Amino acid sequence: MEMNEYLDVFIEESKEHIQALNEHLLELEKEPSNLTIVSEIFRSAHTLKGMSATMGFQDLADLTHKMENVLDAVRHHKITLNSDIIDVVFNAVDVLESMVLDITDGGEGKQDVTNLVNQLQAIEAGEVVTANEEAAVTVNQSASVQIEQQLDQFELTVLQQSQEKGFANYQVTVRLQESCLLKAARVYMVFEILEKIGEVIKSTPSVTELEDEQFEYDFNVILVTKDTPDMIKQKIMKVSEIEEVVVAELSLDNISEQNEYTQTQSNAVQQDNSEANSGKETTKSQVSNRTIRVNIERLDALMNLFEELVIDRGRLEQIASSLRDAELQETVEHMSRISGDLQNIILNMRMVPIDQVFNRFPRMVRQLTKDLNKKVDLQIYGAETELDRTVIDEIGDPLVHLIRNALDHGIETPEVRKQKGKPEEGILKLNAYHSGNHVFIEISDNGAGIDREKVITKAISNGIITREQANGYTDKQVYQLIMESGFSTADKISDISGRGVGLDVVKNTIESLGGNISINSSFNEGSTFLIQLPLTLSIISVMLTEVQNEKYAIPLSSIIETAIVHKKDIMHAHNKQVIDFRGKVVPLVSLKEVFEVPGDVEEDDYYSVVIIRQGEKMAGLIVDTFIGQQEVVLKSLGNYLTDIFAISGATILGDGQVALIVDTNALIK
The missing domain is CATH 3.30.565.10 (Histidine kinase-like ATPase, C-terminal domain)
Known part of the structure; x- marks a missing residue:
């Protein structure tokens, strides 16, 4: 079975189960004796375990299996829940989430869960354990074990052959000083030294993550070389801002045994999952047929196509209005209603609960x-x-x-x-x-x-x-x-x-x-x-206005109302034009002056003003004429026209003209 095609489904469902675990654990903390909540948590953990084992993410399956055992013991009154136990289970859920995120980023979801598994086993056996102790142990031991668990068969073969030819295999752990500013540069210098004295087989985090500084202050490398540990350490410590270097010999026997154990556990967990889910297939298929998962990029593509349709709809409405053909107008009106319904459906498809x-x-x-x-x-x-x-x-x-x-x-x-x-x-x-x-x-x-x-x-x-x-x-x-x-x-x-x-x-x-x-x-x-x-950022309602021969769209969400103001009603304060709008002093802003629109100033006794508001602040935008309200598609101006003052984008109107969309927030500021 090809697993890659199911990976997206696995990631989405794993995130849902982890969220369910978090929510139910919070409820359980308030009602520790509520076994119904424990059963819900158990079911989520069991499903996640089965999915992980089936997809081959064994560390995920192992940790979930141990967590499941603890929950089962709680269900059967073998363990009494307390704050420390819940904290440990929360820690386990955090680790599960980090593993799923690693898988999302293209990793294998591997992580050192040995100590956390041991702690869950101790709880299952009735021993007293605290979450803080676990955290300390994990920090101290994870660096030495994690990279060993990430070796694949090819890398193991390379290490075995190098050992046979007289080379030594080392795990090198390098820790940078916390004051280090250019971490990627230090990593590059360390790797340059390592490549001169031997061959780097594996690094954790990956080289790409190290270059992007996606790590804290330490990283691990498996190195094949003939140098001694002291020689390796001395050469690396010559790089500035290195706090510590630990060189440890790599034991291939332990890794091989661990891999055999992991494979055995994988088979057992897959069989367990198969038996547990056999009776639920019918129910699951009935539910899954009612919904489908759609990649957000497909919805974006659909929205872009519809935006073009909105532009053409505006063009058709204008043509029908100018030709005054009854049949054409009727057809265009019907198409407008249909496209309006389609617009609502597409927008609703992109809507998700907060x-x-x-x-x-x-x-x-x-x-x-x-x-x-x-x-x-x-x-x-x-x-x-x-x-x-x-x-x-x-x-x-x-x-x-x-x-x-x-x-x-x-x-x-x-x-x-x-x-x-x-x-x-x-x-x-x-x-x-x-x-x-x-x-x-x-x-x-x-x-x-x-x-x-x-x-x-x-x-x-x-x-x-x-x-x-x-x-x-x-x-x-x-x-x-x-x-x-x-x-x-x-x-x-x-x-x-x-x-x-x-x-x-x-x-x-x-x-x-x-x-x-x-x-x-x-x-x-x-x-x-x-x-x-x-509600949405792509299609907005605007008031179309005209300044000289240029068209500007002002978002309706910012507009209080439009007004015709006589010039004799305009006052001056701090050398600026203001008007009295319902008892408030509102400054006037001329779009012609702001955008430096060419053309002669027409002598008129009245100003056409759009009153806009942001929070408690208001302003009046002076335009030449009002065209009317319209729904438009917001398009960016591209990479060459960034940071244009008071312009948030543009739209194409029905007659093919481009109207600039005014950023009212910038004008009020």
Whole structure:
């Protein structure tokens, strides 16, 4: 059976089972006596074990098998669960996840699981074991065993033949200093030395990963040479920023025995999996026939083709309107309705629940609260809310950053909360919901909140604002200051709860997705970060406008309304034109001046103005004429036209003209 064709399915299903393991373990930690949850965990582990063995990923199968034994003992009341046992099982799930990620990246999913397996066996035997002890043992021993497990038959043959010809086989472990800046350069120098004294058979991580600096500070190499260990060590230590070199002789006998044992275990596990799943084939096939997995690249290709169809649809509508042929207009209207339905279907195909991002947070919060010695209740709402896959892929890191900030600097320790008269356990809420063509995500906590005066003091010291400006700022404007780059300093002992550290990166990422972020806070009561995101990034609704003979598209999501303003109603403030819009002073921005559109200025008593808003800020864009509302396909300007001020992309209109899409956020700034 050719396994490669099933690899994608294996990876996707393995990720689902690992996520299920994490979720159920979190539930089990709250209800240790609930055997129903234990049975759910057991089933996920058993399925993952069978899949791994069938695909030949034996380390995965071995570790899952031992974890399965522990769960089986819990089910049959042979073991009583406690926090230490759950921590060890969590560690096992973490290792399983790293193995699956290695397989995803093209690896073989091999990892030294000896000590973790031994620990699970000890738990099964009723011995007392802690997760921290396991971690220490794994760190000390993994370097010496892991590379041995990754040798294939060809590499073993090379090592055996070199030994027969009088060469020595060594495993060389090199550790760089943590202060080393150019790790790849040091690795290159080490390999240059090794290749002069012998032949490198294997390296862990791989050479590509080492060149890309995808490793911490140490790496392992199997070397065939006639030099002694001391000679090898002396030559490598001549390279600067090397902290330690360990040279150990490689025993081929142990590796051969280990490979024989692994093959025997593989056959046994495959047979066990076959028997266990024989009665479930019918049920599985019925479920799998109802859904199919589609590569996101195929959906992207489908979306690109549909985008071309949208452009042609606009062209046909314009032709039908100009010819005024009844039959043609009727046909075009019907095609427009059909293509509209098709558009909704394609967009829905790309929509995935935000739960794919949210589901990693319970585990992360559990670990962080342990590290910080805090008590936090994570409450998640609206996980079923759907977003475009491209937005989902980008929003994960900003949310992680905001949650870590809330846990680290927002929610106080139990002692401090008790002194303030609060419950010892803080609350962190994560809420997602739809509103119009946008998705909103709220991250709120009932922690320390943001101190207005301390934010202002730091902003003034960093030169972001002056004291005079600060006096006129509202609370919301002050809170927005912590998103400025001036606050991205290493000053972690700041009295403003450390919320400013790195939040400018969060803001930039969200704005690059066409969204925005706002902050509400009450001192000593808590804070709320509200993120607004578009449902999709490819097809957007715009207001088409014209400046001279050039067309500009303004996203409807940024527009409050359009207005015709008489020139006599225009006022001046700080040498800029402003208007009174419903009691607020709104500055005017001429698109003709911003984009330097050529042509004579027409003398007219009125301005056509588009009122736009970003957060609390507003502006009025002066254009020549309004054309109307339209759905357009957002296209990038390509690599040659990057960083064009206030332009986020372009679109092709029905008459073949190109309209530039205005980046309203840049204009308001």
